[in-house]
Amino acid sequence: MIEKTYPITEKLLANALKAAQSLFELLTIESDKLKQKIDPEAIANIAANKRELVAQLEQFTKQLGQVLATEQLSVGNEGVTKYLAKAGAAGIRVEGVWGSWAGLAKLSENCRALNEQNGASIALLSRHTQRSLQILRGKSPLAATYGPDGVTRNELFSHTLISV
DSSP: OHHHHHHHHHHHHHHHHHHHHHHHHHHHHHHHHHHSSOOHHHHHHHHHHHHHHHHHHHHHHHHHHHHHHHTTOOSSHHHHHHHHHHHHHTTOOOHHHHHHHHHHHHHHHHHHHHHHHHHHHHHHHHHHHHHHHHHHHTOOOEEEEEOTTSOEEEEEOOOOSOOO
């Protein structure tokens, strides 16, 4: 059976690797845009493209899961490792697919880390924007800080520029 599923797996991994590379490139562009002057339209376009690539990668995961299920293997690194070992034992040359799998795993880690950094940047920019709007509107937001006992306390800001 593995002789029939292996070409599918090989193509799936090649396509997933391309999608992951594209996602990493988009995340890098997003990171650069976040460090420069914010262009909301560019960030929105990047987000839409990221959603599309993530959907492709989710589809890959489902399809790979189906292939692994035909061999009674679990989805994940262990299942793929066993699958490739089984294919190698069947006389199939698996070196290229091993490389694709290892590259995909490493690229996925890099994408996750970069996405978390970008998310933190976006959250920080959003907080700054919200604070600026609150100051301009004359609203006094509550700031959550930690007291000496480690308990969160809300303190009222009193710095407003405009009072209506």
